[in-house]
Structures are given as structure tokens and as C-alpha cells.
Amino acid sequence: MFLFLLASAFFLFVILSVLPYFRGVGVWIDRRLPIFSFLLEHLTYYPAPKNLNMWYAFGALAMVACVIQFISGIWLVMYYTPTADQAFSSVQLIMREVPYGWLVRYVHSTGVSMWFIVVYFHIFRGLLYGSYKTPRELLWMSGVVLLFLLMAEAYTGYVLPWGQMSFWASKVIISLFSSIPVVGNDIVVWLQGDYEVSGVTLHRFFAFHVVGFSFLILAMIFLHIIMLHSVGSNNPDGIDIMKHKDRNGWPLDAVPYYPYFVMKYIPIILFYLLVFFIIVFYAPTFYGLFLEAENFERANPLVTPLHIKPSWYLSPYYAILRSIPDKSLGALMMLLSILLWLFLPWLDLSPVRSMRYRGWMSRVALATVVGSFVLLGYLGLQPAVGWYLVMSRVATVLYFSFFVLIPIVSYYDHDHVVPERIPER
Amino acid sequence: MSGNPPENLAPVDEVKRSLLKKTSVFLGALGLAGIGVPLLSYLSPNRSTREAGKPISVDVSGMKVGEQKTVLWRSKPVWIIRRSEAMLASLGLVDGSLKDPDSEIPQQPGYARNEMRSIRPDFLVLLGICTHLGCSPTYRPDPKSVDDTWVGGFYCSCHGSKFDLAGRVFKNMPAPSNLEVPPYHFSDENTLIIGDGGI
Numbered sequence: 001m002f003l004f005l006l007a008s009a010f011f012l013f014v015i016l017s018v019l020p021y022f023r024g025v026g027v028w029i030d031r032r033l034p035i036f037s038f039l040l041e042h043l044t045y046y047p048a049p050k051n052l053n054m055w056y057a058f059g060a061l062a063m064v065a066c067v068i069q070f071i072s073g074i075w076l077v078m079y080y081t082p083t084a085d086q087a088f089s090s091v092q093l094i095m096r097e098v099p100y101g102w103l104v105r106y107v108h109s110t111g112v113s114m115w116f117i118v119v120y121f122h123i124f125r126g127l128l129y130g131s132y133k134t135p136r137e138l139l140w141m142s143g144v145v146l147l148f149l150l151m152a153e154a155y156t157g158y159v160l161p162w163g164q165m166s167f168w169a170s171k172v173i174i175s176l177f178s179s180i181p182v183v184g185n186d187i188v189v190w191l192q193g194d195y196e197v198s199g200v201t202l203h204r205f206f207a208f209h210v211v212g213f214s215f216l217i218l219a220m221i222f223l224h225i226i227m228l229h230s231v232g233s234n235n236p237d238g239i240d241i242m243k244h245k246d247r248n249g250w251p252l253d254a255v256p257y258y259p260y261f262v263m264k265y266i267p268i269i270l271f272y273l274l275v276f277f278i279i280v281f282y283a284p285t286f287y288g289l290f291l292e293a294e295n296f297e298r299a300n301p302l303v304t305p306l307h308i309k310p311s312w313y314l315s316p317y318y319a320i321l322r323s324i325p326d327k328s329l330g331a332l333m334m335l336l337s338i339l340l341w342l343f344l345p346w347l348d349l350s351p352v353r354s355m356r357y358r359g360w361m362s363r364v365a366l367a368t369v370v371g372s373f374v375l376l377g378y379l380g381l382q383p384a385v386g387w388y389l390v391m392s393r394v395a396t397v398l399y400f401s402f403f404v405l406i407p408i409v410s411y412y413d414h415d416h417v418v419p420e421r422i423p424e425r
Numbered sequence: 426m427s428g429n430p431p432e433n434l435a436p437v438d439e440v441k442r443s444l445l446k447k448t449s450v451f452l453g454a455l456g457l458a459g460i461g462v463p464l465l466s467y468l469s470p471n472r473s474t475r476e477a478g479k480p481i482s483v484d485v486s487g488m489k490v491g492e493q494k495t496v497l498w499r500s501k502p503v504w505i506i507r508r509s510e511a512m513l514a515s516l517g518l519v520d521g522s523l524k525d526p527d528s529e530i531p532q533q534p535g536y537a538r539n540e541m542r543s544i545r546p547d548f549l550v551l552l553g554i555c556t557h558l559g560c561s562p563t564y565r566p567d568p569k570s571v572d573d574t575w576v577g578g579f580y581c582s583c584h585g586s587k588f589d590l591a592g593r594v595f596k597n598m599p600a601p602s603n604l605e606v607p608p609y610h611f612s613d614e615n616t617l618i619i620g621d622g623g624i
Contacts, residue, residue, distance in 0.1 A: 005461045009454030016450050045430050075467055097472040100463035250431035259442070266449065 042229055047254035048261050049235035051422050055129075056233070056261075057268040058122035064269055065115035066221065068276075072108040073210070080160065082206035084199030087162035088298045106284040112154050113290045114276055116313035119150060127366055130353030131234040137345035139227040144341045146220050149213055151314060151338075156209035162202060163295030164305050170205065171197045172308075176321075179328040196301060238353025239422050253422040307383075315380030316373050320399070322384045323392040333396070340403050347403060350410035352418055359413035362406075369402035480620030482612065485548065493564045495553060498619045502553035502561050503607055505617065512566065512590045513546055515576040523593045525603055532556070533606035534622050542591040542606055550609050550619065551592045555581040557600040562588060579604070 019026075030036045079098055081090040094101035123143065126132055132140035159170040174191055178184040193200040232242060232251075241251040255261075285291040289312050294305045310318040317334050324330035352358055355366065372395040379392040470478070478499040485505060488494060491512070494505040517540075520526045528538045536544055543549050553561045560583035565571055571580050571587070579588040584599045592604030610623030 005458035005465075006455075008461075009451075009458045012454050012457075013447075013451050017447065047431075071464070075464060078467070079471075093471070093473065099466040099469055099471065101467060101471070103463050104467060246432040248429045248432045250429060254431070256430065256434075259445075263445070 042257075043262070044256055044258040046229065046257035047241070047251050048233055048257045049239075049241050049251075049422065050253055050255045050260075051235050051237060051425075052233065052261060053236050054268065055121070055125040055236070057265050058118050058125060060265045061118045061269065061272050062115065062122055063221070064272065065111060065118050066217070068107060068111045069115060070214070072104050072111060073214070075104045076108055077210055080206075082160065082203050084162065084202055084299075087160060087202060091161045103280070106280045109291055110276065110280050110284060110286070112157065113286070113311075113313065114272075114279075115150070116154070118272075119147060120313075123147070124370065127370070128355050129234055129236050130238050130348070130350075130355070130358075132345045133238075133348060133350075133353050134345065135231045136227075136234060139224065139231065140345055141342050142220060142224045142227060144338065146217065146224060148338060149217050149220060153209060153213040153217060154311065154313065156205040156213060158311060159202060159205045160209060161295060162299045164297045164299060164303075165292050165295040165308070167197060167299035167301065168304055168308055169310065170201065174201075176331045176334070179331040181328070234353065235422065236354060237356055237419070237422055239418060239420075241422065244421060309381050312377065312381065315378075316376035316399075317380075319376040319380035319392045320396050322380070323389065323396045333400070337399065340400075343403075344406075347406045348410045349407055350413060350415060352415040354418075357416040357418045359415050361409040361413040362415075365402055365405055365409045368398055368405075372396075372398035372402075478620075480618050483617045483619060484615060485617050486615035491566060493566075496619065498607065503619055504549070504551045504553045504564065506549040506551075506564065506590075508541075508547055508549055508590060512577060513541065515568075516540065516589060516591050518576055519589050519593075519595070522595055523589065524596045524598070526593060528593070528603060530602045532603045534608050536622065537606040540591075542593070542603070544609070544611065548617070549591065550606060550617065552605040552607050554605070555583065555586055555600055556594070556602045556604060557581065557584055557586050557598075560584070562586065562604075566590070 026036055076094065079090055079094045079101065081087060091105070094105050096102075098104075126140065126143070155169070155173060159166045174188055174197060177187045177191060180187060189195060191201075192198065193204060235241065239253070241253040244252045246252055279286060279290070285293075292309070294307070297305075309315070317337055320337050321330045321334045324333055350358060350362060355363055375395045376392060376399060379388055379395060382388045384392070481496065481498050483494070483496050483505060485494070485507070488505070488507045490507055490509045492507055495502050496505065497503070528542060533542055537550075541549070542551075555562050560581050562579040562581040565575070565580050566577045568577055569575050570577075575587075576589070578590050579592065581587075581600065586598040586600035587595045588600075588604055589595070592606070594600045594603050607619055608622035609617060609619045610621065612618050612623075
């Protein structure tokens with residue numbers, strides 16, 4: 001079969017090599033289906049600021065991560081059975097009996113963590129260079145929605161193997177809804193479709209994971225890119241490149257996306273895949289961070305595992321929830337810790353985008369929110385006792401203080417003068 | 426955005442560009458092949474399916490003359506028919522109207538390529554799946570039960586293909602070839618092993 005694939009790869013190579021000699025066919029198709037001019041506009045002659053650095057690769061990597069999850073996910077669904085009796089054993093079937101099933105599942109389970117790593121770096125890039133500021137407010141908000149959808153997708157997927165952690169994680173998250181006044185408990189039963197988290201719940205989580213959220217994510221990514229391409233990319237200097245254009249309307253500080261950035265990103269993507277597959281082959285559980293040992297035990301509604309901890313990518317929010325000694329307020333603050341980001345474009349009053357030209361106060365504010373987020377992520381994985389609890393309360397206060405301080409700080413900060421054109425370095 | 430190239434587009438080094446394009450397409454195709462191997466292997470029968478597809482053993486001691494027994498092997502119907510002397514005699518009568526009377530198309534193991542299409546003349550073992558489009562034909566042993574010239578055989582209700590009592594297809598039927606004989610052998614007088622041709 002390997003020879004067969006090698007032969008098909010060779011034919012693909014030949015076809016792609018001779019294709020440019022049939023330009024007439026391309027023109028005929030393009031007049032009816034403007035796929036080639038679309039690619040030319042959005043991939044080749046997309047004006048990318050010439051100073052885009054490595055941080056800008058995380059957007060492309062997020063797309064790669066998305067494709068990996070979709071392909072491995074389709075393959076997993078071929079054997080996965082979403083019933084309480086068979087979910088756990090069907091995962092074992094994939095791991096032990098199906099040819100390369102272990103590989104496909106480890107790619108999917110590693111893929112979610114890698115996706116979150118990439119997305120968190122992508123968001124940090126946006127904060128660092130002020131990518132959320134006008135005219136990119138909606139672009140930023142669609143990103144926050146995407147993060148929210150990604151969390152929903154990861155959570156519903158986490159429940160599917162129906163191990164101990166799957167079961168208790170789904171119970172804890174669903175129970176959050178019981179903090180809604182008056183109708184909370186009815187909503188919980190409605191969401192579960194049963195009086196307890198059960199096979200019925202599992203089945204609807206499967207529907208949301210495989211069809212619901214995943215399609216919303218695709219649609220949202222599509223909108224995200226439309227918005228990006230209609231306002232154009234920000235850059236590490238936060239300088240508006242649209243102010244200075246040549247007679248063709250091309251921004252003077254931009255270079256075509258292909259070949260300059262496509263060629264720059266390909267090695268980065270290959271490096272990403274290298275790291276990805278080193279994890280898949282040598283540390284698929286990643287020391288309990290990507291796959292927890294407790295989840296290799298079948299779901300048992302009668303026994304809660306002793307050491308319950310969330311997935312690392314949700315642990316900052318979990319730490320916030322635990323640090324607040326009130327059920328409703330804890331759930332509310334957890335929700336706000338994500339939703340508040342929606343308003344960042346209007347909370348930040350500075351006329352300057354990039355941290356390169358911002359004063360020390362804005363830098364400290366950014367360091368505070370990022371530092372407290374990382375700290376919360378660490379604390380969320382520790383037991384909620386003693387100093388850990390004290391620390392997580394301090395970190396929670398620091399995290400939310402960002403949203404209070406940023407309007408003040410950004411207003412009074414001593415920003416530097418932003419150059420008209422992207423400086424040569 | 427603009428969709429127009431910049432005014433002062435740097436000249437392209439076509440030799441370098443072509444080399445880069447060809448190497449990336451070739452290496453990319455190799456990468457796709459590498460992804461393809463696990464993804465395509467994944468689709469083939471898994472270990473428990475292969476385990477379930479192992480040879481089965483059938484006790485035929487209780488079968489009466491003329492009786493049909495259908496068993497499942499690899500999820501497919503396998504017929505075991507204990508043929509009477511009269512049934513065996515009917516096989517010689519229809520030779521002229523058969524498409525492949527001598528079983529030249531390899532639809533049977535070598536040891537079943539004979540006039541009876543079986544190891545023992547009294548026991549016929551056939552895969553009960555029409556070679557046309559996969560329906561399971563019906564066992565119609567009684568003469569004249571399908572039409573006036575019928576001497577007994579198998580009739581496919583989906584598209585009307587007719588087979589004699591050795592599973593040989595008649596001429597001008599939708600089915601292109603005789604019914605398939607699966608690999609089998611007798612481990613003793615009354616035990617049939619289906620799925621394994623023995624030594």
C-alpha cells in the first residue's frame with residue numbers, strides 16, 4: 001500500500017507540474033467559479049505588513065491544528081460508540097484492535113492541547129501588539145467567541161471516552177448551571193436529559209462535539225478570516241500600513257503574502273509538526289497533563305476520584321471558580337473572566353497599539369494579567385488548600401484588576417511617538 | 426483587500442522559484458503518503474473483526490436428504506445442502522443451457538472444480554450471494570416450481586438470475602458467473618470446516 005501511495009504522490013506531482021501549461025482551462029473555470037482569483041487575492045496578493053514576526057505564525061498554526069482535529073476526529077467517529085455501555089470499550093477497541101487506532105487517538109488527544117497552546121500564544125500576540133484596537137474590534141470579539149467555542153468543543157470531547165474524569169468533569173461543569181437562581185436545578189436536568197449525568201447526556205455531548213460546536217467553530221474561523229482580510233493585518237509596530245499606498249493601491253510597507261509569508265510559515269509549521277509528533281510518539285499522556293491516569297478507569301457515578309483536576313487549558317478558570325467562597329459568584333466570575341475580554345477594545349483608551357511604543361504602565365498591566373493567568377493555570381492543577389488557596393485568591397484579584405486598571409493606565413501612560421512608516425531595522 | 430500586485434514587484438528568480446516549488450510539492454506529497462498509510466490502514470478490518478472471520482465448524486450429522494442449512498461465515502450466508510441422487514442426476518440434464526458448465530471462471534477452490542462443484546457429491550457448500558448485485562437467492566429444489574423447464578436450483582428474486590443445484594448460472598442471466606464456493610473441508614465424517622480448505 002505504501003508503494004501505491006508513493007505512486008499517487010508521484011502522479012500528483014506530475015499533474016501539478018504540467019498544470020500551468022493548461023492556463024486556458026483555468027481561465028474557463030475561473031470565469032464560472034472564481035476560485036483561482038480568490039486564492040490570488042487572499043493568498044498571493046494579500047498585503048502583509050513586511051515586519052510580521054514569528055508571533056504571527058500562530059494564526060496559521062491554529063488553522064493547522066484545526067485541520068488535524070477534524071481529520072483525526074472523523075476517523076475516530078468510525079469506531080467510537082456514544083453509549084454509556086460501549087463508549088469506554090470502543091475507545092479501548094480503537095487503541096488496541098484497530099490498525100493505527102492508537103495513533104489517530106493520540107493525535108486527537110495531543111491535538112487539543114497543542115491547539116490551545118497555539119491559541120493562547122495567538123491571543124497573547126494580539127495583546128502585545130494591540131491587534132484588538134480599532135478597526136479590529138469585531139475581529140478580536142470573534143476571536144473571544146472562538147475561544148469560548150473551542151472550550152465548549154474541548155469539554156464535550158473530554159466527556160466522550162467516559163472514564164472517571166470524563167464523568168466527573170461533565171458533572172461539575174453541568175452543576176455550574178444550578179447556580180442560576182430559581183430555575184437552575186431544572187436547567188441542569190434539562191441539559192442532562194436525565195436526573196443524573198448518564199448515557200443520554202453522553203449521547204447529546206457527542207452530537208454537540210461532532211456536529212454542533214465543530215461546525216460553529218468552522219463558521220466562526222471563516223468569519224474571523226473575512227474580518228481579518230477586510231481590515232488587514234496589524235503588525236508588531238502597530239502602524240497603520242494603509243495610509244501610504246502606491247499607484248496600484250498597494251500599501252508601501254506590505255509584501256505579498258505568497259511567497260514571503262507562505263515560505264516563512266512552512267518551516268514553522270514543519271517545526272510545529274515535529275514537536276507535535278515527538279509528543280504523540282514519546283509522551284502522549286504528557287505526564288498526566290494531556291491524558292490523566294484517572295480517565296483510564298471506566299466512569300463510576302458512585303465514586304469521585306481523590307485527585308480531581310481539570311484539563312490544563314481550562315485550569316485558570318477552574319482556579320478562579322474555586323478561589324471564590326460563594327457558588328453563584330464563583331460561577332459568574334468564571335464566566336466574566338472570559339467575557340470581559342470582549343470589551344477590551346473599548347477599555348483600552350491608548351491611541352497607540354503596540355507595546356513597542358507604550359509606556360511602562362501598560363506593560364506592567366499586560367505582565368500582570370498574563371502572569372496571573374499563568375499562575376492561576378498552575379494553581380488550578382494543585383489541591384485547593386493552604387497557600388495554594390491564598391495564592392489563587394491573590395491571582396484572581398490581580399487578573400480582574402487588569403480590566404479595572406487598563407482604562408486608567410492606558411489614559412495616563414507616557415506613550416512614545418509612533419512613526420509614520422514601518423522603521424527599517 | 427486589493428487583489429492587485431504592488432507597483433514595484435521585485436523580479437522573481439524563476440530558477441530558484443521552480444526548484445522551491447518542485448521540492449515542496451514533492452516533499453509535501455511524500456508527507457501526504459505518510460499520513461495516508463495510517464489513515465487508510467485504519468479503514469481495513471480491525472483485529473477483532475479478523476478474529477471473528479476465522480473458520481467455523483458445522484455439525485452436519487442431523488441433516489436430512491434435500492435439506493438446506495444456512496450458516497453465517499464472515500457475516501455472509503453460507504448454504505450447506507445435502508443433495509439427493511435425483512438432484513445430482515438433474516445436474517447432467519442442464520449442461521447445454523449453462524453459461525460456464527465446467528466452472529472455468531475461478532469461483533471455487535481447485536478441489537471443488539468438478540461436475541458437482543463439491544468435495545463430496547452429497548454435500549454442496551455455496552456462498553449464498555448472487556454474483557450479480559449481492560442479493561441472496563432462494564433454494565427452489567422442486568422441479569417446475571419456478572417455470573416449466575425448472576429442474577431445481579436457486580432463483581434470485583432481485584433480478585431473476587437462475588442457478589442449478591451446483592450453483593452454476595444459466596445462460597443469458599443478469600449474473601455473470603457461477604455462485605462462489607467458499608474454502609472448506611471435512612475434518613471428520615460429520616464435521617464441516619468453513620473458511621479453511623484443509624491441507
